[in-house]
Amino acid sequence: MLTIYNNPPKAEWPNLLQRPTMDTAALEANVTGILESVKANGDLALRNFALKFDKVTVDELAVSQQEIIEAEKLVSDDLKAAIKQAAENIEKFHGQQLVQEEVVETMPGVQCWRKSVGIEKVGLYIPGGTAPLFSTILMLAIPAAIAGCKEVLLCSPPNAEGKLHPAILYTASLVGVSKIFKTGGAQAIAAMAYGTESIPQVYKIFGPGNQYVTCAKQLVQKDGVAIDMPAGPSEVAVLADETADPIFVAADLLSQAEHGADSQVLLVTTSETVASSVSAEVELQLEQLPRKDFAAQSLAKSKVIVVGDLKEAVELLNQYAAEHLIINCENADAIAEQVVNAGSVFIGNYSPESVGDYASGTNHTLPTNGYAKAYSGVSVDSFVKKITFQKLTKAGLENIGQAVQLMAAAEGLEAHANAVSKRLDMRVENLM
Incomplete structure (x- = not known):
């Protein structure tokens, strides 16, 4: 064997x-067609692809609250307890990743610091089909919540009855996912990237998948939608x-x-x-x-x-x-x-x-296909933007002003130098 x-x-x-691997050219051509169809036809395209790929008619893409309530009843108490235990460990491990940024005074009167801000809208892709990966919801939604993301939506392919696995719905509800949709594959990536009548557009897409999903994530990245990594x-x-x-x-x-x-x-x-x-x-x-x-x-x-x-x-x-x-x-x-x-x-x-796939606490959304040479697995950092700040006093600007003006002049950017000199009445030619 x-x-x-x-x-x-x-x-x-x-x-x-x-x-x-698959034939990359053929793969990209197929996925591009799916992306363009969703971009042009929205929900109609998603329903057509559900019929074509999942062999199911999906009337309502959004999962209702009633479906979530019914699903919870179908999940055994033992499995609920296991999911909660895993959630606690994952939250404990990822919670330690929040770091209080320090204000650094790079020179007298010049203060610099960073602030972590949660990405406002994120989309989670959860594989379904032959193996509904409800554990991936824990790995993505928990760090998203810790990071402070305001809107977290989830897409997953429906089964033959047009439903999502009960454990997927229970887990998503447990960790506070905002909206859940019944759509999978490259078409789900397109929906989150471009938005449809039912599914809001997001700023960053997370989650593993097959080569079609991975290819779709890489292609939508060219249109300005961020992704976690090429996880295949x-x-x-x-x-x-x-x-x-x-x-x-x-x-x-x-x-x-x-x-x-x-x-x-x-x-x-x-x-x-x-x-x-x-x-x-x-x-x-x-x-x-x-x-x-x-x-x-x-x-x-x-x-x-x-x-x-x-x-x-x-x-x-x-x-x-x-x-x-x-x-x-x-x-x-x-x-x-x-x-x-x-x-x-x-x-x-x-x-x-x-144990890492489920409950030790580390994240199981990881770089595949050799990308571990340059990519990290998902963490709280994946769900935040790092914004830098600086604050100068007049004395601070006087201390740093000469260096800024000389460098700007050397690059031929006079207006940059003027932004300092107009404040300090200090012309660059008088500094040389």
């Missing part, structure tokens, strides 16, 4: 570490040495493989024995999974790479820049310190990636 590569030369690493199909990399338990490693690989056919898992190990043992264990556990067909398709595109030592393994994984990286090794803490490219790191035998 898993293809094993023994000590591949570094020249082959780029090819081995490639993610599964989920992925995990596991680093395992001879001390790793093959049962644990196999379970971790399958936990991501079951997301969908376009997900990818990668095992990097220093032991050929571990490679073969994990591969065999994956096949055993796969047969017990309800979503084994999805996982099998993902595994067909996934790899096991055996390397000479841990130094080489870390180098390879930093090049891969995994969304999730699990370190199942002796001295895992020390190895984790060497990681410079990853969305989120899980250290030791008892830190499965699934």
